[in-house]
Amino acid sequence: MPRTLVTELTDGQSLDQSFRLADKQIRVNRQGGKYLLLKLADRSGTIVAMMWNADDSDYEKIRRGGYVHCIGRTQVHQGALQVILTAIDDLAETEVDPSDFDQFDAGAADQALATLRDLLGNLHNVYLRGLGNAFLSDEAFVAKLRLATAAVSNHHAYPGGLLRHTVDLMEVCQFLGPRYPGVDTELLMFGAFLHDLGKIEEISASGELSYTDRGQLVGHIVIGVQMLGDTIATFEEDADEDFPNDLRLQLEHLIVSHHGQLEFGSPRLPATLEAIALHHIDNLDAKITSFTSLIESDLTNNEHWTNYHPSIGRKLWKKQ
Known part of the structure; x- marks a missing residue:
């Protein structure tokens, strides 16, 4: 049946x-x-x-x-x-x-992964390009990234959602960065790549979307900094040279500050132009995606407005 x-x-x-x-x-x-x-x-x-x-x-x-x-x-x-x-x-x-019941779209994930490889592979900064290659040369990492979800609920909460969110952010950063002369566009793009990678280990994307023990105890921001450190070590071993410490600090700051506010889980407030930009671009993508879902799932008879949603304190205007 x-x-x-x-x-x-x-x-x-x-x-x-x-x-x-x-x-x-x-x-x-x-x-x-x-x-x-x-x-x-x-x-x-x-x-x-x-x-x-x-x-x-x-x-x-x-x-x-x-x-x-x-x-x-x-x-x-x-x-x-x-x-x-x-x-x-x-x-x-x-x-x-x-x-x-399989929510994973293998074709969409393959397409997003190809875009990610292009974005990282075309960076002019040799250290960022080399670090990106170190991440994507790790087959176990790529397999997890391909399936990972960006959340348990709200935005991009499905297998493959983290990869979609990451690529979308990187493309927005690539577009917006050059509009602001003080912003290092490639650093901003790489921050977008890194910012939520810890969710690979924070959330289980197989079966029920749920937080892992490591996710509950440590969280994706700390996990992301640890993943960055491990991959920098791999880069240094393969390249037989040190990764610039200043660049490493900049990347770590992008990870730890991307939630934007201490009460939202960021250990540090954004203190660089790239960190400020990343926080707002990340928030924009998450809000647009979650609000779109609320509009698409609304079942009121009103053709112009959704039902009032207490979680966001408003109704939303529907597309005509």
Whole structure:
């Protein structure tokens, strides 16, 4: 029986099909009753689901990251589509078609990787070009980068999302950098390449998107600085020369300051023109991507405005 993709679900639709269980929680309502709060996924996206009057056995029988068979009905709540379940059961991998749930676009990843190789390979700074080659010569690193996600939720939260985000940022930096004479465009571009690389180790992109133990304990900013240090050591060994210490400090600063504010997780505030530019370009890409997703997923009948989103404190204007 053909299944309906998450992105093709409509209000009031009956469901009797399989999903991947991206997340599960058991909660207690105001009356003391328990219910399940779930995130169901397939290759097209995710949707929130709830099952009222649940108990611990309902929670225990389903596996986070595994497959489930769901019976229920869709409904719109506060402008977003969700699923109200009446039954849910665990499924073995042999009972589903994995292609229904694989969010990784191999073709798009290969194209983005080719663009990344061109961007790094055409740098005029011999040390940045050599360092880029040291990163991309590491087959294990490239394999992880190809699959990595940029986030667990919000922007670019899918396998291959980190590579897409990285390349987009580098291309914007390549365009904007020359508009500001005081900015070193190649340094800015390389900062865009480096800034989120630690997410390769911070977030698991296989099955459920979730933080690894290293991600929880260390975080992608520190991991990124460690990765930079390791790759500089490889560069120095292969080239038989020292990497310039001033350039290394500049690159480290781009990583540790790219969140822009201490309360947002940056150990240091941006203190160079390149760091200031990188923070705002990174924020721009993340905001445009996440806001676009909110607009595309909105299900209100208003043709001009989305529903009010408490997380961003506003409604969004829809494209006409």
